[in-house]
Amino acid sequence: MATENGVDTAGRASITEPTLRTDRWWIAPLVTFLGLSAFVLYGLIRTATQTNYFVEGAGFSYLSPFASPCVTDSCLPGSSHFGTWFGKFPAMVPLAIVTLPFLLGFRLTCYYYRKAYYRAFWLSPPACAVPEPHGTYTGETRFPLIMQNAHRYFFFMAVIISLVNTYDAVKAFHGTEGFGFGLGNVVLVGNVLLLWSYTLGCHSCRHITAGRINHFSRHPVRYWLYQRASWLNGRHMQLAWTTLGTLVFTDAYIALVSSGTINDLRFIG
Amino acid sequence: MSYQADFKVWRGDTDGGDLADYTVEVNEGEVLLDVIHRLQATQAPDLAVRWNCKAGKCGSCSAEVNGKPSLLCMTRMNTFVPEETVTVTPLRTFPVVRDLVTDVSFNYKKALQIPAFAPPKDLAPGEYRMAQVDVERSQEFRKCIECFLCQTVCHVVRDHDDNKTAFAGPRFLIRAAELDMHPLDARTDRAEFARDEQGIGMCNITKCCTEVCPEHIKITDNAIIPMKERVVDRKYDPLVWLGSKIGLRKS
Structure with a gap:
């Protein structure tokens, strides 16, 4: 994989092996590749099939985050928490088309995911001190990768979408006959809390709170917010993966309840 | 506890070079720079290696250990198993001067x-x-x-x-x-x-x-x-x- 422009460059120590690493450096990019691919595959299947994304009972109404907000005439009755803005969608068009592109953009431009997919998918580099296979490299200086600089705008959209998800989670406590509390509520609330943690721990959020200023002492409130964002930011990778898992788990749980495969464990109502 | 460990150390200069095999004594509590110094003292007196503080504060003894950029003085020998062959090369991003020394x-x-x-x-x-x-x-x-x-x-x-x-x-x-x-x-x-x-x-x-x-x-x-x-x-x-x-x- 090494090129004559890389570790084989004239003048550098002449070593035949492209890398001398003896550990299993390929495991991390492989796991990342499989994990992200699995999520994308699951998401594609679930958003394209558009079944079992909503279930309502006496004390609950669970809407999958993959279909939220559901704003078309194609949505099941009761699932359109924000009204219907569009007519019927053709098959395969995601019900949450108004938010999915922004969520995808938020994750794609996220500083953690960039590291993950640059390493696992583009092998740039596959691991530290392991040569990348590309002959030339311009980083994020040209189109399309220069668009990574739009991350903060996707962050703003992600905040709005998190508010929508929060509303869904609160509304999930109410069914056709009033208030209730079940395992599905725990799943939905847990998912929303983790989504907020991931969103507010974003590097752009950290910059916006106070990262851009040089005198924290003159802005104590902003500095307090910055410290909270920094705490979450230190766990950004873990939250990035955990939220992929909770999104899938929440959607799968609702799909299983909706299809009648399992019953929602009810605590109240 | 002491044991004999196998090492591959890059020897050469701008005209070329190769990994040379050495077997060197390793003692309990040592770091890789100690072993390189013992190699220099006992078998390869012309081995070039840059070092200074031996405390991870001067940044002189940078090299690549088993392919990973590391400080020789901060690489503890007990992170390797005794049977493991440890490979030491100069930094592979900068022009080599001689052996483990590069032009930074x-x-x-x-x-x-x-x-x-x-x-x-x-x-x-x-x-x-x-x-x-x-x-x-x-x-x-x-x-x-x-x-x-x-x-x-x-x-x-x-x-x-x-x-x-x-x-x-x-x-x-x-x-x-x-x-x-x-x-x-x-x-x-x-x-x-x-x-x-x-x-x-x-x-x-x-x-x-x-x-x-x-x-x-x-x-x-x-x-x-x-x-x-x-x-x-x-x-x-x-x-x-x-x-x-x-x-x-x-x-």
Whole structure:
């Protein structure tokens, strides 16, 4: 994989092996590749099939985050928490088309995911001190990768979408006959809390709170917010993966309840 | 406990070289630099190795150990099993001088290009006053010992020698961040400098610099990404630009 422009460059120590690493450096990019691919595959299947994304009972109404907000005439009755803005969608068009592109953009431009997919998918580099296979490299200086600089705008959209998800989670406590509390509520609330943690721990959020200023002492409130964002930011990778898992788990749980495969464990109502 | 361990050490110069096999005694509590010194003392008196403090603070003994950029003096021998053959090579991003010694002058040239700290015009030396909370971000970057492990592991220059002109490397991007975040630095063009002269856009934040830093500086999260965000403020964010034009936002 090494090129004559890389570790084989004239003048550098002449070593035949492209890398001398003896550990299993390929495991991390492989796991990342499989994990992200699995999520994308699951998401594609679930958003394209558009079944079992909503279930309502006496004390609950669970809407999958993959279909939220559901704003078309194609949505099941009761699932359109924000009204219907569009007519019927053709098959395969995601019900949450108004938010999915922004969520995808938020994750794609996220500083953690960039590291993950640059390493696992583009092998740039596959691991530290392991040569990348590309002959030339311009980083994020040209189109399309220069668009990574739009991350903060996707962050703003992600905040709005998190508010929508929060509303869904609160509304999930109410069914056709009033208030209730079940395992599905725990799943939905847990998912929303983790989504907020991931969103507010974003590097752009950290910059916006106070990262851009040089005198924290003159802005104590902003500095307090910055410290909270920094705490979450230190766990950004873990939250990035955990939220992929909770999104899938929440959607799968609702799909299983909706299809009648399992019953929602009810605590109240 | 002592044991005999096998080593492969790169021997050579600009005309070429190869990995040479050695068997050297290893004693309990030693670091790799101790073993290299024993090798030098007993079998290879002409082995060239750069070192100084033996305490992980001078940044001299940078090399690659089993393919990973590391400080020889901070690589404890008990991290290897006795049967393991340990490979030691010079840094593979810079021109070799001889054996384990490389020419790191690329880094000194990049350092010279950075505009120095610019004190405020209305303050004389001795009048500087800063709150600790305002300088502690910059202080993290002052821990840098200039071992250049981050520079050697960075694939932007390691795998693409032609990028050495356009890209300064992680060590000098944290220097840029250190100065730009400094509460008393009077320059207002450091983000532009980071983009136009240091090539911060070439960094794709794969965090290898952070992984190898012996001072555990959060190079990517605390320096490069915040600098990238500051560059976005100045060059890519139309709302920030508009805000600064109509007076809603100070530069």
